[in-house]
Amino acid sequence: MTESKIPSKENFSEWYHELLKAGEIIDVRYPVKGMCVWYPSGFALRRNVYDLIRELLDPDHQETQFPLLIPETEFMKEAEHIKGFEDEVYWVTHGGTSPLDIKLALRPTSETAIYPMFKLWVRSHADLPLKIYQIVNTFRYETKHTRPLIRLREITSFKEAHTVHATWEEAAEQVEAALSIYAEFYRRLAIPFLFAKRPSWDKFPGSDYSIALDTVMPDGRTLQIGTAHLLGTNFATTYGITYENTEGEQEFVNQTCYGVSERCIAALISVHGDDKGLVLPWSVAPVQVVIVPILFKEKEMTLEVCRALKERLAAAGMRVVIDESDERPGSKFYKWELKGVPIRIEIGPRDIKNGVAVLARRDGKKLTVPLDDLEKTIQAEADDLQEAMLAKAQAFLDSKVKDCETIEEAKEQTLAGVARVGWCGSEVCGHAIEDEVGAAVLGEPWRSEEKRLTRHCIVCGANTEGCALLARQY
Amino acid sequence: MTESKIPSKENFSEWYHELLKAGEIIDVRYPVKGMCVWYPSGFALRRNVYDLIRELLDPDHQETQFPLLIPETEFMKEAEHIKGFEDEVYWVTHGGTSPLDIKLALRPTSETAIYPMFKLWVRSHADLPLKIYQIVNTFRYETKHTRPLIRLREITSFKEAHTVHATWEEAAEQVEAALSIYAEFYRRLAIPFLFAKRPSWDKFPGSDYSIALDTVMPDGRTLQIGTAHLLGTNFATTYGITYENTEGEQEFVNQTCYGVSERCIAALISVHGDDKGLVLPWSVAPVQVVIVPILFKEKEMTLEVCRALKERLAAAGMRVVIDESDERPGSKFYKWELKGVPIRIEIGPRDIKNGVAVLARRDGKKLTVPLDDLEKTIQAEADDLQEAMLAKAQAFLDSKVKDCETIEEAKEQTLAGVARVGWCGSEVCGHAIEDEVGAAVLGEPWRSEEKRLTRHCIVCGANTEGCALLARQY
Numbered sequence: 001m002t003e004s005k006i007p008s009k010e011n012f013s014e015w016y017h018e019l020l021k022a023g024e025i026i027d028v029r030y031p032v033k034g035m036c037v038w039y040p041s042g043f044a045l046r047r048n049v050y051d052l053i054r055e056l057l058d059p060d061h062q063e064t065q066f067p068l069l070i071p072e073t074e075f076m077k078e079a080e081h082i083k084g085f086e087d088e089v090y091w092v093t094h095g096g097t098s099p100l101d102i103k104l105a106l107r108p109t110s111e112t113a114i115y116p117m118f119k120l121w122v123r124s125h126a127d128l129p130l131k132i133y134q135i136v137n138t139f140r141y142e143t144k145h146t147r148p149l150i151r152l153r154e155i156t157s158f159k160e161a162h163t164v165h166a167t168w169e170e171a172a173e174q175v176e177a178a179l180s181i182y183a184e185f186y187r188r189l190a191i192p193f194l195f196a197k198r199p200s201w202d203k204f205p206g207s208d209y210s211i212a213l214d215t216v217m218p219d220g221r222t223l224q225i226g227t228a229h230l231l232g233t234n235f236a237t238t239y240g241i242t243y244e245n246t247e248g249e250q251e252f253v254n255q256t257c258y259g260v261s262e263r264c265i266a267a268l269i270s271v272h273g274d275d276k277g278l279v280l281p282w283s284v285a286p287v288q289v290v291i292v293p294i295l296f297k298e299k300e301m302t303l304e305v306c307r308a309l310k311e312r313l314a315a316a317g318m319r320v321v322i323d324e325s326d327e328r329p330g331s332k333f334y335k336w337e338l339k340g341v342p343i344r345i346e347i348g349p350r351d352i353k354n355g356v357a358v359l360a361r362r363d364g365k366k367l368t369v370p371l372d373d374l375e376k377t378i379q380a381e382a383d384d385l386q387e388a389m390l391a392k393a394q395a396f397l398d399s400k401v402k403d404c405e406t407i408e409e410a411k412e413q414t415l416a417g418v419a420r421v422g423w424c425g426s427e428v429c430g431h432a433i434e435d436e437v438g439a440a441v442l443g444e445p446w447r448s449e450e451k452r453l454t455r456h457c458i459v460c461g462a463n464t465e466g467c468a469l470l471a472r473q474y
Numbered sequence: 475m476t477e478s479k480i481p482s483k484e485n486f487s488e489w490y491h492e493l494l495k496a497g498e499i500i501d502v503r504y505p506v507k508g509m510c511v512w513y514p515s516g517f518a519l520r521r522n523v524y525d526l527i528r529e530l531l532d533p534d535h536q537e538t539q540f541p542l543l544i545p546e547t548e549f550m551k552e553a554e555h556i557k558g559f560e561d562e563v564y565w566v567t568h569g570g571t572s573p574l575d576i577k578l579a580l581r582p583t584s585e586t587a588i589y590p591m592f593k594l595w596v597r598s599h600a601d602l603p604l605k606i607y608q609i610v611n612t613f614r615y616e617t618k619h620t621r622p623l624i625r626l627r628e629i630t631s632f633k634e635a636h637t638v639h640a641t642w643e644e645a646a647e648q649v650e651a652a653l654s655i656y657a658e659f660y661r662r663l664a665i666p667f668l669f670a671k672r673p674s675w676d677k678f679p680g681s682d683y684s685i686a687l688d689t690v691m692p693d694g695r696t697l698q699i700g701t702a703h704l705l706g707t708n709f710a711t712t713y714g715i716t717y718e719n720t721e722g723e724q725e726f727v728n729q730t731c732y733g734v735s736e737r738c739i740a741a742l743i744s745v746h747g748d749d750k751g752l753v754l755p756w757s758v759a760p761v762q763v764v765i766v767p768i769l770f771k772e773k774e775m776t777l778e779v780c781r782a783l784k785e786r787l788a789a790a791g792m793r794v795v796i797d798e799s800d801e802r803p804g805s806k807f808y809k810w811e812l813k814g815v816p817i818r819i820e821i822g823p824r825d826i827k828n829g830v831a832v833l834a835r836r837d838g839k840k841l842t843v844p845l846d847d848l849e850k851t852i853q854a855e856a857d858d859l860q861e862a863m864l865a866k867a868q869a870f871l872d873s874k875v876k877d878c879e880t881i882e883e884a885k886e887q888t889l890a891g892v893a894r895v896g897w898c899g900s901e902v903c904g905h906a907i908e909d910e911v912g913a914a915v916l917g918e919p920w921r922s923e924e925k926r927l928t929r930h931c932i933v934c935g936a937n938t939e940g941c942a943l944l945a946r947q948y
Contacts, residue, residue, distance in 0.1 A: 029594055030541055030591065031545055031590060032541060032543055035543060036541070037538065037539070038538050038539040038540075040537065043536070043537050046539075047537065062514030063514065063517050063518070066511050066512075068611055069506055069628065074505060087570040088569070089569075091566065091569075092566050092580065094564070094565040094567065095564055096560065096615050097560075097561070104564075116504075117501060117503070120503055121501075136611075154541050
C-alpha cells in the first residue's frame with residue numbers, strides 16, 4: 001500500500017480532485033469533458049444519499065419518470081424559459097443516418113417535458129394538489145470550466161420535484177415545505193447552509209421567485225446545493241394547465257418546482273473531508289463501522305470474536321465490514337480513514353481477555369469500551385460524531401459570513417467568504433454591487449432572524465431594512 | 475365511478491393498452507413516439523421490481539453509473555457491434571447553437587462507454603473478476619411499430635451488468651450465474667420462460683454467443699425478457715483491456731454482459747392480468763393488502779378496528795392500505811381488483827362480533843378467517859397465491875410449446891405458440907426454417923432436460939440431436 005498523496009485541504013481544488021480519485025467516488029477520465037463515471041464506492045454513497053431524499057419526499061410526493069427527450073416544439077413554448085437555457089441545450093438531430101423531423105432536446109430540466117402531461121392529468125380541484133418527483137439525468141452544454149459533481153455536462157442525479165396547486169398562496173406554502181425538507185436533508189448530512197432569495201436577474205427562468213440553499217466551500221466560495229421555485233401561473237398559461245374550481249369555472253393552476261443534484265455529494269465531500277481523506281456522516285456512509293482485528297497472536301480466536309461481533313452489529317442494522325486482509329493494522333487504519341468510515345473498532349487478544357475494544361472515531365477521538373452493549377456504545381458515539389460534524393461545519397460557515405459596510409470591505413471579505421451588505425433591493429444597485437465587489441449577489445437572506453446593524457444601501461445610501469449576501473460562486 | 479371498459483384479454487393488444495392506462499402504469503400520450511411517462515403507481519411497481527433486481531445482484535455485483543453520451547470515435551471501434559446498432563442510434567450533433575466537434579451517441583447499450591474505462595480499471599489478475607451493473611435509460615431509434623414497455627425508443631429502465639474475467643471458461647460460468655439470477659428473478663415474479671441459445675445470426679453484435687429468456691405472451695407470441703452474452707476477448711481486443719497474469723505477462727480479459735429491461739414489467743402485466751385488470755404478485759405489488767371496511771352501521775367502531783388492523787399488518791412488514799372513501803364496497807372491490815392488489819380484507823360489524831374477516835384473493839378464492847393471527851393467515855394465503863400464479867402461468871406456457879414434425883405443422887403451431895422442431899444447426903437450414911415457417915428461430919433450448927422424440931432436421935433431414943424453438947416474436 002502506497003502512502004497518501006492527498007494534498008492539504010488548504011489547496012482546496014487539488015485536494016478535492018485527488019479525494020474524488022483516492023476515495024473512489026468519481027472517475028473523471030471518461031472521454032467526454034464534463035461527463036464522469038461513478039465508481040462503485042461512490043455510487044454506494046450516492047445510493048444512500050438518494051435513498052434519504054426518497055425517504056423525506058415519499059410521505060408527501062409520488063415518484064415518477066418522464067422522458068429525457070423533449071421535442072423542440074414543446075421546449076420552445078415558454079419564452080423566458082428558453083432564453084435561460086437555449087445556449088446550453090444539447091440537441092439530437094439524427095436517428096440512425098436520417099435527420100429527425102423535429103429536433104429533440106436533452107432535458108436541461110423537465111418543466112417542458114412534464115407540463116404538457118400535467119395538462120392532461122389535471123382536470124378538477126379534486127386532482128389538486130399534485131406532487132411528483134423524479135431522479136434523472138439532465139444535460140447542460142457548459143461552456144465554462146467543468147468540475148466533477150459541481151459543474152457537469154451530464155448531471156447524473158437530478159432530483160426534481162414538480163407540484164400543482166389551486167392558488168398562488170398554496171404554491172408559496174409548498175415552496176416553504178420544500179425548503180423545510182431540504183433543510184432536514186442537509187441536517188442529516190451535517191451540512192450547514194444559507195437560504196437566499198435569488199435576485200430577479202438570477203431567478204429560475206419562468207419563475208416568480210427562487211429560493212436557494214448555498215453552502216460555503218473550504219475556499220470560501222459558495223455552492224448552490226438546492227433551489228425551490230414559485231412558478232405561479234407562468235407555465236400553466238403557456239401549457240394550458242387549468243382545473244375546474246368548485247364553482248365549475250376553469251382556472252389556471254399555480255405551480256412550484258424544486259431540485260437537488262449530485263452537488264449535495266460534492267458538498268458532503270468538501271465540507272467534511274480532511275487531509276486524511278473522506279469523512280462521511282454516519283447517516284449515509286456505505287460502511288459505518290469497520291472492525292480491524294489486531295492479529296499478532298491467537299489469530300483464529302481473535303478472528304472468531306471479530307466475526308461474531310460483525311454479525312451482532314449487522315443484526316443491529318449497522319453497515320459493518322471486517323478487514324481480514326494481510327496488511328498491517330496501520331495500513332488498514334489509513335485505508336479506512338481515507339474512505340471516511342465514521343467508526344473503527346480495533347480488537348486484539350488482550351482486549352478480548354479484558355472484555356473491551358478500542359473505538360476510534362473518524363474525528364480522532366479514541367476510547368476503550370466494553371464489548372458488552374457495544375451496539376449501544378457505537379450508536380451513541382455515532383450520534384455524537386454526527387452532531388459534532390454539524391457543529392464544526394456550522395462554526396466554519398458562521399466564521400465565513402461577515403457584515404461589511406463598504407465596497408472595499410465586501411471585496412476583501414468575498415475573497416474568503418460571504419459578505420452581508422445593506423441593499424435597497426433595486427436591480428441597478430444590485431448590478432453595481434456585483435460589478436464593484438466582483439462577486440455575485442446570492443440574494444436576500446430568507447427565513448433568517450438575524451438583522452444587520454446598519455440600515456442603508458451600500459450603493460445608493462438609501463435607508464433600508466434589506467440586505468444582500470455576496471459571494472464568489474461555484 | 476364508471477365501470478370497467480377493459481376489453482377481454484382475448485383481444486390481447488387492446489387489452490394490454492387499456493390496462494396500462496386504466497391500471498395507471500404508463501401514459502403513452504407523451505408527444506414523442508415510443509417515449510412514455512411512468513404514472514406514479516406504475517413507477518411504484520417499477521421501484522419494487524428493480525429493488526428485487528438489486529437485491530439479487532448486490533451480493534456479487536457493484537452498482538455504478540456511466541455517462542449516457544458516447545463519442546462517435548469510441549462507438550465506432552468495434553465493427554460488428556456498430557453494424558448491429560448503427561441504424562438505430564440517436565445522435566447529438568449540437569450543443570446550444572454550435573455543432574459539436576465529435577458527434578455523441580445516445581447509448582443503445584453501454585459496452586462502448588464502459589469498456590474504455592475497464593481498460594483503465596483492470597491492471598492485474600488481482601483486479602479480476604470485476605462485476606458491475608447499472609440501471610439506466612438507453613435509446614433505440616426504432617423504425618418498427620413501437621409498443622409501451624415492449625418496443626420503445628427510450629428504454630427507461632435498462633439493467634445492464636458487465637463482468638471481466640481472466641479466462642473464457644470463467645466468463646462462460648458467469649453467463650450461467652447470470653442466467654440463474656434471472657431465473658430466480660422471474661420465479662419471484664411468477665413468470666415462466668424458456669432459455670434459448672440464440673442462433674448465430676441473432677446473437678448480440680460482438681459476442682461469442684447469446685442466451686435469452688423468452689416468455690410466451692397471451693397471444694402466443696414470445697417476448698424476450700432477458701439476455702446474457704459471452705463476449706470472450708472480442709471487446710477486450712478492440713479496447714485493449716488486458717491484465718497481468720501471475721507469470722507477469724499481459725493477456726486479454728474475457729467478458730460477459732447481461733441485461734433486463736422494463737419488458738419484465740410488460741411480462742408481469744401480460745402474463746398475470748385478467749379481464750378485471752392487473753394481477754400483481756405479492757413479491758412486488760405496491761399495495762399487497764387492501765382493507766375495505768363494510769360501513770352500514772357502527773361505522774366508527776368498524777373503522778377503528780380496520781385502522782388498528784392496518785397498523786398490525788404494516789408492523790408485520792406488509793404494504794397495506796385502508797379504503798375509507800365514500801364509495802360502495804362493490805366499487806371499492808372493483809377498483810382494487812383493477813389495481814391488482816393480491817389480498818383484500820373485508821370487515822363489517824358482524825365480522826367483528828364474530829372475530830373474523832373475509833379474505834378475498836385476487837384469483838377469486840374467498841374465505842372467512844379469524845382476526846387472531848391474521849398476519850400469519852394472510853402470509854400463508856399470499857404464498858399460496860404466488861405459487862398458484864406461477865403454476866397457472868407455467869401450465870399456460872407449457873400448453874403453448876409443441877413438437878412439430880413438418881413445416882406445415884410448425885406454421886400452424888407458431889400462429890398460437892412455440893414450435894419445437896428438429897434442426898441440424900446449420901445457418902442455411904435455420905434461415906430456410908424461418909422463411910418457410912414465417913417465424914423466428916429463437917434458438918436451441920438451453921439448460922433443458924427435455925429431449926425430442928424425432929431426431930432429424932426438419933429441412934435437410936439429417937440425423938441430429940439438435941432442435942430449434944420457433945415463434946413469432948414481439
